[in-house]
Amino acid sequence: GRLKHSHIGIVSAAFNKGQRRNGVKDGPTVIKEAGLIKRLQEFDLKVIDYGTVSMEKLERNSSLQLGPDGERHHDAVLAYNRELASLVRKVIQENGLCLTLGGDHSIAIGTINGHAQANPDHQVVVLWVDAHADINTGGSSASGNMHGMPVSHHLRELAKDVNRLPESWPTPCMSGNHIAYIGLRDVEDCEQKFLDDLGILAFSMKEVEKLGIFEVINQCFKHLQPSTDRPLHLSFDIDALDPLEAPSTGTPVRGGLSLREGVSIVEAVRETGFLKAMDLVEVNPELGSEKDVKLTLQATKTILLAALAGRRGAF
Amino acid sequence: GRLKHSHIGIVSAAFNKGQRRNGVKDGPTVIKEAGLIKRLQEFDLKVIDYGTVSMEKLERNSSLQLGPDGERHHDAVLAYNRELASLVRKVIQENGLCLTLGGDHSIAIGTINGHAQANPDHQVVVLWVDAHADINTGGSSASGNMHGMPVSHHLRELAKDVNRLPESWPTPCMSGNHIAYIGLRDVEDCEQKFLDDLGILAFSMKEVEKLGIFEVINQCFKHLQPSTDRPLHLSFDIDALDPLEAPSTGTPVRGGLSLREGVSIVEAVRETGFLKAMDLVEVNPELGSEKDVKLTLQATKTILLAALAGRRGAF
Amino acid sequence: GRLKHSHIGIVSAAFNKGQRRNGVKDGPTVIKEAGLIKRLQEFDLKVIDYGTVSMEKLERNSSLQLGPDGERHHDAVLAYNRELASLVRKVIQENGLCLTLGGDHSIAIGTINGHAQANPDHQVVVLWVDAHADINTGGSSASGNMHGMPVSHHLRELAKDVNRLPESWPTPCMSGNHIAYIGLRDVEDCEQKFLDDLGILAFSMKEVEKLGIFEVINQCFKHLQPSTDRPLHLSFDIDALDPLEAPSTGTPVRGGLSLREGVSIVEAVRETGFLKAMDLVEVNPELGSEKDVKLTLQATKTILLAALAGRRGAF
Ligand SMILES: [Mn+2]
Ligand SMILES: [Mn+2]
Ligand SMILES: [Mn+2]
Ligand SMILES: [Mn+2]
Ligand SMILES: [Mn+2]
Ligand SMILES: [Mn+2]
Numbered sequence: 001g002r003l004k005h006s007h008i009g010i011v012s013a014a015f016n017k018g019q020r021r022n023g024v025k026d027g028p029t030v031i032k033e034a035g036l037i038k039r040l041q042e043f044d045l046k047v048i049d050y051g052t053v054s055m056e057k058l059e060r061n062s063s064l065q066l067g068p069d070g071e072r073h074h075d076a077v078l079a080y081n082r083e084l085a086s087l088v089r090k091v092i093q094e095n096g097l098c099l100t101l102g103g104d105h106s107i108a109i110g111t112i113n114g115h116a117q118a119n120p121d122h123q124v125v126v127l128w129v130d131a132h133a134d135i136n137t138g139g140s141s142a143s144g145n146m147h148g149m150p151v152s153h154h155l156r157e158l159a160k161d162v163n164r165l166p167e168s169w170p171t172p173c174m175s176g177n178h179i180a181y182i183g184l185r186d187v188e189d190c191e192q193k194f195l196d197d198l199g200i201l202a203f204s205m206k207e208v209e210k211l212g213i214f215e216v217i218n219q220c221f222k223h224l225q226p227s228t229d230r231p232l233h234l235s236f237d238i239d240a241l242d243p244l245e246a247p248s249t250g251t252p253v254r255g256g257l258s259l260r261e262g263v264s265i266v267e268a269v270r271e272t273g274f275l276k277a278m279d280l281v282e283v284n285p286e287l288g289s290e291k292d293v294k295l296t297l298q299a300t301k302t303i304l305l306a307a308l309a310g311r312r313g314a315f
Numbered sequence: 316g317r318l319k320h321s322h323i324g325i326v327s328a329a330f331n332k333g334q335r336r337n338g339v340k341d342g343p344t345v346i347k348e349a350g351l352i353k354r355l356q357e358f359d360l361k362v363i364d365y366g367t368v369s370m371e372k373l374e375r376n377s378s379l380q381l382g383p384d385g386e387r388h389h390d391a392v393l394a395y396n397r398e399l400a401s402l403v404r405k406v407i408q409e410n411g412l413c414l415t416l417g418g419d420h421s422i423a424i425g426t427i428n429g430h431a432q433a434n435p436d437h438q439v440v441v442l443w444v445d446a447h448a449d450i451n452t453g454g455s456s457a458s459g460n461m462h463g464m465p466v467s468h469h470l471r472e473l474a475k476d477v478n479r480l481p482e483s484w485p486t487p488c489m490s491g492n493h494i495a496y497i498g499l500r501d502v503e504d505c506e507q508k509f510l511d512d513l514g515i516l517a518f519s520m521k522e523v524e525k526l527g528i529f530e531v532i533n534q535c536f537k538h539l540q541p542s543t544d545r546p547l548h549l550s551f552d553i554d555a556l557d558p559l560e561a562p563s564t565g566t567p568v569r570g571g572l573s574l575r576e577g578v579s580i581v582e583a584v585r586e587t588g589f590l591k592a593m594d595l596v597e598v599n600p601e602l603g604s605e606k607d608v609k610l611t612l613q614a615t616k617t618i619l620l621a622a623l624a625g626r627r628g629a630f
Numbered sequence: 631g632r633l634k635h636s637h638i639g640i641v642s643a644a645f646n647k648g649q650r651r652n653g654v655k656d657g658p659t660v661i662k663e664a665g666l667i668k669r670l671q672e673f674d675l676k677v678i679d680y681g682t683v684s685m686e687k688l689e690r691n692s693s694l695q696l697g698p699d700g701e702r703h704h705d706a707v708l709a710y711n712r713e714l715a716s717l718v719r720k721v722i723q724e725n726g727l728c729l730t731l732g733g734d735h736s737i738a739i740g741t742i743n744g745h746a747q748a749n750p751d752h753q754v755v756v757l758w759v760d761a762h763a764d765i766n767t768g769g770s771s772a773s774g775n776m777h778g779m780p781v782s783h784h785l786r787e788l789a790k791d792v793n794r795l796p797e798s799w800p801t802p803c804m805s806g807n808h809i810a811y812i813g814l815r816d817v818e819d820c821e822q823k824f825l826d827d828l829g830i831l832a833f834s835m836k837e838v839e840k841l842g843i844f845e846v847i848n849q850c851f852k853h854l855q856p857s858t859d860r861p862l863h864l865s866f867d868i869d870a871l872d873p874l875e876a877p878s879t880g881t882p883v884r885g886g887l888s889l890r891e892g893v894s895i896v897e898a899v900r901e902t903g904f905l906k907a908m909d910l911v912e913v914n915p916e917l918g919s920e921k922d923v924k925l926t927l928q929a930t931k932t933i934l935l936a937a938l939a940g941r942r943g944a945f
Contacts, residue, residue, distance in 0.1 A: 131944075185942040205942065209894055210844065214525065244559060244874060245569075253944045254875075254932050255889045259570045260524055267521070289921075291604075302569050312500040312520065314446075314568045529840065559874060560884075574885045575839055582836070606919075617884050627815040627835065629761075629883045 002273030003231060008045055008308055009096030010037070011087050011111075012052040013281075015080055017073040018106025018147030021250045023286025028052065028101035030285045034297045035315065036304060043309040050091055053084045068163045069138025077146045078165045081110030085170070088114030092276060099308065102281030104250070105134055108150040108235045109170060115233050115277040116154075116173035124276075125224040126154075126179040129265060130237035131253040133184055133191040133202070137161040140190040147282075150235075151179065157198050176200045178230075180220040182208065182265060183240035186253045205255055213261045217268045226274035234269050234278040234307065236262075241299055248288045248296035259299050266307035278307055317588030318546060323360055323623055324411030325352070326402050326426075327367040328596075330395055332388040333421025333462035336565045338601025343367065343416035345600045349612045350630065351619060358624040365406055368399045383478045384453025392461045393480045396425030400485070403429030407591060414623065417596030419565070420449055423465040423550045424485060430548050430592040431469075431488035439591075440539040441469075441494040444580060445552035446568040448499055448506040448517070452476040455505040462597075465550075466494065472513050491515045493545075495535040497523065497580060498555035501568045520570055528576045532583045541589035549584050549593040549622065551577075556614055563603045563611035574614050581622035593622055632903030633861060638675055638938055639726030640667070641717050641741075642682040643911075645710055647703040648736025648777035651880045653916025658682065658731035660915045664927045665945065666934060673939040680721055683714045698793045699768025707776045708795045711740030715800070718744030722906060729938065732911030734880070735764055738780040738865045739800060745863050745907040746784075746803035754906075755854040756784075756809040759895060760867035761883040763814055763821040763832070767791040770820040777912075780865075781809065787828050806830045808860075810850040812838065812895060813870035816883045835885055843891045847898045856904035864899050864908040864937065866892075871929055878918045878926035889929050896937035908937055 012028030037047045058076045067074025084100070088111050091098040100111045116124045128134070128151065135151040138144070139161060152158045156172045164170065176198030184204040187195070195202050201223045203216045211219075226232035239249045242256035257265075269275050283300055285293050301315045327343030352362050373391045382389025399415070403426050406413040415426045431439045443449070443466065450466040453459070454476060467473045471487040479485065491513030499519040502510070510517050516538045518531045526534075541547035554564045557571035572580075584590050598615055600608050616630045642658030667677050688706045697704025714730070718741050721728040730741045746754045758764070758781065765781040768774070769791060782788045786802040794800065806828030814834040817825070825832050831853045833846045841849075856862040869879045872886035887895075899905050913930055915923050931945045 186944045205890060206894075206897070209890055251944065253942075254928050255893055255942060260520060263570055264521075264524055298569050312568075312570060314501045314566060575835060578885055579836075579839055613884050627883075627885060629816045629881060 005097040009091035013103035013107040015103040018104040027283040071138040084110030085114035092118035104147040231276035247292040324406035328418035328422040330418040333419040342598040386453040399425030400429035407433035419462040546591035562607040639721035643733035643737040645733040648734040657913040714740030715744035722748035734777040861906035877922040
């Protein structure tokens with residue numbers, strides 16, 4: 001039962017209010033300008049650009065007010081993500097494989113919600129590839145940056161600790177056994193406690209080294225069991241890659257995945273046949289030298305080409 | 316039966332007409348100026364510099380005319396390579412291990428031909444280490460660049476698809492089972508078809524990751540079976556290495572071999588005892604920053620020192 | 631029997647007379663200014679800064695005179711190290727885990743001596759992580775640089791070949807079976823002969839690749855058998871890491887340990903429970919670009935955080 005998509009639908013989530021650096025909002029533009037769509041089309045993929053979910057409206061309407069537990073730009077982040085969720089849902093309901101280009105990782109509040117809503121039983125399994133666990137709640141976070149909190153918004157076990165919009169948006173759509181991590185290496189103590197308490201499968205770089213990337217991948221899929229009823233959402237933070245491979249990102253941590261390991265992960269994701277939505281987030285073209293940005297965009301496109309077209313090659 | 320060479324003979328193939336960037340013709344000069352010969356001599360190797368096969372004559376005589384199937388500089392590339400083949404043959408007949416410094420990879424038309432001609436039965440096996448398969452014919456190539464076509468010139472199976480000099484030069488000297496690849500990651504569909512149709516053993520980066528470099532190497536030698544009658548030709552394109560290791564090359568592809576893997580390959584080549592000729596190609600000192608060129612030259616010398624002296628060390 | 635330390639004691643060995651580049655004396659300052667102590671304290675470690683062993687006195691008193699076998703700055707190097715040894719001994723006798731920040735690697739003459747003297751039976755086992763074996767004697771060394779000689783000063787088997795201070799300082803404290811190497815890739819022939827003659831366990835990069843870093847680590851500890859009576863001294867030369875990971879060092883050699891492998895080594899060292907002293911040497915902030923220095927300091931702090939706090943994370 002492989003999923004058959006009619007097209008790849010690209011959603012641009014030009015959002016930066018989940019952290020403190022402006023440039024990450026330009027991620028979608030630079031990735032597309034670097035020739036992503038044309039390259040995908042060379043492999044006979046049909047690509048539809050669904051446009052950009054803009055921050056403009058928010059910037060007019062939203063206060064900079066903190067959430068109840070100190071979440072920075074709480075209402076702005078959630079309002080933006082609700083709009084984003086609608087568009088992701090639309091892409092999937094039109095039988096597209098939805099690629100969302102971030103933007104900071106808070107946009108996974110919207111993408112996972114939209115993806116789950118598009119499925120009959122509102123179910124999804126998530127593979128989260130990241131240096132960070134992004135599972136803080138407003139109460140556990142030291143910084144208040146919501147790009148460190150998207151996972152908690154989807155977990156039923158943490159539902160009571162998460163502050164939502166007045167309309168109770170977003171509704172949790174998964175339990176701890178529906179998510180797995182690869183690439184962790186900068187996890188706060190309170191985040192580790194969430195991972196442990198919820199029994200979440202999490203492979204840090206230490207396990208990647210000990211087990212090898214293929215064993216790690218296999219264990220993830222064996223655990224997540226993606227299926228037609230519960231398709232796969234891949235949330236790929238570019239900072240999962242080593243900063244030598246992808247330097248232009250806001251919270252780099254040394255000792256990360258090689259680009260080859262990253263490619264191996266997304267190739268395996270694709271080969272499951274159950275990938276229905278993917279996020280590629282935290283590319284910030286304002287960080288680092290011109291060469292750093294070039295390396296980061298090459299790495300990003302290499303990951304996307306492998307995930308969506310099953311191909312390696314030059315850019 | 317290990318081969319005993321009396322010396323290492325260095326041939327400089329300062330050639331750039333197989334692709335569109337001028338600087339690659341300066342590869343031999345910068346590699347030698349970086350101290351290669353002196354370093355080899357420190358390990359008690361006798362080194363003879365056989366000088367440079369120059370493009371000057373061609374530049375006076377050759378038209379820029381395309382070949383029958385759109386091969387750029389067709390006659391110039393083949394005329395140059397015929398002269399190069401003579402010099403390579405001479406080095407080997409004088410019992411030297413022939414190291415040819417490119418230049419672009421089209422020079423392997425001459426080096427492999429010269430090597431085969433120097434052997435009693437005109438036989439050779441080839442290990443091709445490269446991001447690219449370089450097996451296009453004029454008809455299959457989109458660019459017409461002949462650095463993407465050297466392999467096809469030597470294969471009996473593709474003989475009818477290759478345009479030669481009026482004197483039918485070069486004569487094919489091998490079949491698909493006499494070549495193996497390591498490092499592929501940017502192979503065109505028509506090239507993949509050649510590889511499949513001819514049953515050529517080819518390890519892409521995906522297999523390098525899955526099997527590990529040592530298993531890949533072992534399978535190559537088990538397949539190629541180099542011997543006194545059919546000695547080994549190593550054609551090493553510097554773009555086989557990851558661009559972080561060796562950035563100054565014309566067609567870099569991310570996700571390549573680490574320098575350590577490259578060294579492991581050439582150490583194993585040397586340990587077979589049947590290496591008789593080696594190409595090191597596609598170093599272009601005009602590409603990238605000063606630091607990029609320095610990294611590329613260090614990587615190049617590290618590969619050559621391991622291949623020819625069996626040593627690791629500093630430069 | 632894990633060792634229990636009351637604190638981490640940091641000794642700054644701002645020394646550069648074991649080689650020819652001035653900047654390496656600034657290693658301790660830049661590492662500390664980069665926030666090391668604060669970061670360690672975040673993980674509830676008690677850290678005491680024991681200050682700097684300065685070269686000033688030497689610079690007034692010592693001649694630049696060579697040692698009997700051509701050792702550069704022979705008396706200065708040994709006099710400095712005798713003073714350094716006293717401070718290291720003091721840290722350990724006060725029940726601290728002693729971290730010495732170099733400086734060039736000649737400071738391991740003092741740190742290992744001081745560590746051994748602090749132990750009841752004056753015994754120690756040493757894990758030496760380095761691109762170089764640093765086992766030359768004055769007689770075997772071509773350069774006369776004493777940062778290439780610290781190991782020989784501690785070996786009973788080489789005692790007769792080593793020139794000491796008039797008071798016979800330093801006394802050898804170990805045999806060849808009490809030291810193991812990881813990371814070697816630029817070993818001189820005379821050094822290799824010492825390693826072979828003394829039967830020293832030495833894993834070059836070639837073995838790291840063939841066996842994998844975890845097997846190498848396991849074999850080292852199985853051989854060294856650290857214990858309460860014979861605790862572990864880790865001497866970590868930053869040039870053990872690949873120059874892409876840590877470029878700002880005086881004698882870089884390509885094809886080195888990844889930062890991840892380096893972290894795996896020191897994590898395993900820590901997990902033995904018998905680490906009592908550690909050197910981190912050869913960081914030279916005057917070498918390379920600003921970015922090179924930044925990468926080198928990040929890598930250094932990553933290694934130290936893993937070794938001393940058992941943590942990975944950002945800086
Ligand atoms: Mn993230
Ligand atoms: Mn992250
Ligand atoms: Mn090539
Ligand atoms: Mn190539
Ligand atoms: Mn050293
Ligand atoms: Mn060293």
